[in-house]
Amino acid sequence: MNSRPLASATGLIVFLAIWEAIARSGLVASTLLPAPSVLPGALISEVSLGFWHAMVIASMEHYLIGLFLGSLLGIACGMAVALFPRVDATQAWLARVLRPIPPLAWIPFAIIWFGVSQSAAAFIISIGIFWINYFAALTAVESVDKELIELSNAFGHRSFFARLVKVILPGAAPGILGGFRAGLGMGWMTVVAAELFGIIGIGSRMMEAAGLLATEVVIVYMLTIAFLYAVSDTLFVRVRDRLLQWQQ
Amino acid sequence: MAAIVEIDNLAAAFDANGEPAGSPVFANLDLTIERGEFVTLVGPSGAGKSTLLRIIADLMPARQGNVRKTMQQSAQRRPIAMVFQEARLMPWRRVRDNIAFGLEGLKVDKGERDRRIDDVLRLVGLADYGDRWPYELSGGQRQRVGIARALAVDPDLLLMDEPFGALDAITRQTLQDELLRIWHETGKSVLFVTHDIDEAVYLGDRVLLLGGSPATITQSYDIAAGRPRRRDQEQVTEAVTRVKRGLSQTFEGGAGI
Ligand SMILES: Nc1ncnc2c1ncn2[C@@H]1O[C@H](COP(=O)(O)OP(=O)(O)OP(=O)(O)O)[C@@H](O)[C@H]1O
Ligand SMILES: [Mg+2]
Numbered sequence: 001m002n003s004r005p006l007a008s009a010t011g012l013i014v015f016l017a018i019w020e021a022i023a024r025s026g027l028v029a030s031t032l033l034p035a036p037s038v039l040p041g042a043l044i045s046e047v048s049l050g051f052w053h054a055m056v057i058a059s060m061e062h063y064l065i066g067l068f069l070g071s072l073l074g075i076a077c078g079m080a081v082a083l084f085p086r087v088d089a090t091q092a093w094l095a096r097v098l099r100p101i102p103p104l105a106w107i108p109f110a111i112i113w114f115g116v117s118q119s120a121a122a123f124i125i126s127i128g129i130f131w132i133n134y135f136a137a138l139t140a141v142e143s144v145d146k147e148l149i150e151l152s153n154a155f156g157h158r159s160f161f162a163r164l165v166k167v168i169l170p171g172a173a174p175g176i177l178g179g180f181r182a183g184l185g186m187g188w189m190t191v192v193a194a195e196l197f198g199i200i201g202i203g204s205r206m207m208e209a210a211g212l213l214a215t216e217v218v219i220v221y222m223l224t225i226a227f228l229y230a231v232s233d234t235l236f237v238r239v240r241d242r243l244l245q246w247q248q
Numbered sequence: 249m250a251a252i253v254e255i256d257n258l259a260a261a262f263d264a265n266g267e268p269a270g271s272p273v274f275a276n277l278d279l280t281i282e283r284g285e286f287v288t289l290v291g292p293s294g295a296g297k298s299t300l301l302r303i304i305a306d307l308m309p310a311r312q313g314n315v316r317k318t319m320q321q322s323a324q325r326r327p328i329a330m331v332f333q334e335a336r337l338m339p340w341r342r343v344r345d346n347i348a349f350g351l352e353g354l355k356v357d358k359g360e361r362d363r364r365i366d367d368v369l370r371l372v373g374l375a376d377y378g379d380r381w382p383y384e385l386s387g388g389q390r391q392r393v394g395i396a397r398a399l400a401v402d403p404d405l406l407l408m409d410e411p412f413g414a415l416d417a418i419t420r421q422t423l424q425d426e427l428l429r430i431w432h433e434t435g436k437s438v439l440f441v442t443h444d445i446d447e448a449v450y451l452g453d454r455v456l457l458l459g460g461s462p463a464t465i466t467q468s469y470d471i472a473a474g475r476p477r478r479r480d481q482e483q484v485t486e487a488v489t490r491v492k493r494g495l496s497q498t499f500e501g502g503a504g505i
Contacts, residue, residue: 246341247383
């Protein structure tokens with residue numbers, strides 16, 4: 001029934017009430033923990049000063065470019081490695097060396113190569129997304145049912161291209177889309193970090209606000225990111241469920 | 249009659265790398281299927297029945313020997329179609345699209361394609377199931393879609409690997425009779441693997457036993473009963489007894505069948 005949304009709404013209200021009570025009790029300084037009731041005001045002021053949508057648009061741009069490049073390259077490379085044994089042999093050690101490097105460790109190089117620019121942020125975001133999609137696509141293609149490949153041979157679809165389009169892509173789709181979804185979340189997590197070094201966006205605005213101890217503004221942007229993530233994930237799940245309606 | 253398949257001194261094997269090497273599953277296997285003939289093949293589990301069908305369908309190489317096939321080439325049909333031991337449907341295609349799989353790449357226009365799909369769906373008793381996803385079907389219904397998919401390409405040679413093994417007795421008998429009807433009307437050749445001697449005798453012009461180690465074709469029974477047959481017809485029941493006796497002699501009590 002609808003007792004679940006009710007329960008989670010109750011949980012949220014209780015959580016906000018306790019938060020508000022602690023903030024007002026004077027136990028902690030308001031810069032350390034701003035009360036939730038000041039957040040709407042902070043949001044309105046950020047919006048009316050024009051910061052909010054400027055930052056959201058800038059971050060969105062970094063995010064979308066990083067998401068697009070990281071996913072596309074990650075899926076393409078992961079599939080290529082799974083499909084061609086010779087590529088697999090060359091990449092095995094390369095992936096092992098590069099994979100453990102966290103996206104943020106690339107910041108110095110991103111700035112040297114691209115300057116403090118949109119491209120640098122997009123580059124950093126794309127790295128984490130790349131690896132998630134790479135491994136997801138690799139595993140997804142490797143685990144496509146071999147019997148369906150035999151089936152496709154038996155019914156005359158023996159060319160590489162036919163096998164790719166008729167069996168491998170649809171068979172690997174759930175795994176690939178799962179990787180893409182994980183990248184979708186990962187991207188928002190790195191967006192802020194990628195902008196901490198002065199590239200204009202939500203991250204840089206949060207740093208500015210933190211420097212002025214305007215912690216309520218920091219929280220406004222934290223929630224903004226949570227909101228943007230929720231929207232992109234919800235939209236994506238809709239698309240995915242359409243694409244994968246053949247699964248029970 | 250002309251032979252559609254002539255198999256000469258065939259051997260199959262698998263080594264650890266999936267290459268056709270090592271000790272053979274079957275060897276010295278000779279088999280000729282005449283055009284229009286219905287041949288049934290029985291033998292213990294692991295004797296290599298599925299492997300033989302795979303080699304005939306060019307799905308794997310033989311270790312030795314060769315298979316000569318004489319088939320009509322046509323852009324509207326496929327010479328060979330296979331019904332696998334399990335249904336093997338593509339879960340991302342609806343029933344109709346699963347059946348269309350073999351038709352893709354043939355010179356069959358959309359109207360003809362739909363007509364063929366409707367035909368085979370009706371044949372296997374799934375006329376109303378075309379728009380379902382495979383997960384919405386029972387195991388037996390899925391198996392029937394696999395059969396429909398093979399029939400849709402209108403093959404010269406139909407390779408069937410225990411196609412009715414998973415079905416209930418009634419559906420099974422219905423499909424046996426449907427298969428005989430299609431075979432009779434279209435003059436297809438059929439190589440049909442089964443564990444069920446009654447089925448082998450009821451369907452086949454000839455029943456072959458595959459057995460031994462390495463396996464080979466140890467016996468071949470011509471079934472004299474004419475067509476159409478009845479299951480309780482004396483020539484049928486008598487042949488069943490004969491094949492069962494032959495089996496128990498060859499395989500010590502028919503173990504594994
Ligand atoms: N891909 C494979 N790799 C290695 N060995 C295999 C492979 N496929 C089959 N075999 C072996 O070949 C032998 C014959 O297998 P096959 O599937 O042809 O038997 P079958 O007669 O169809 O048995 P069943 O009646 O149980 O279906 C078995 O011993 C099996 O272990
Ligand atoms: Mg088998």
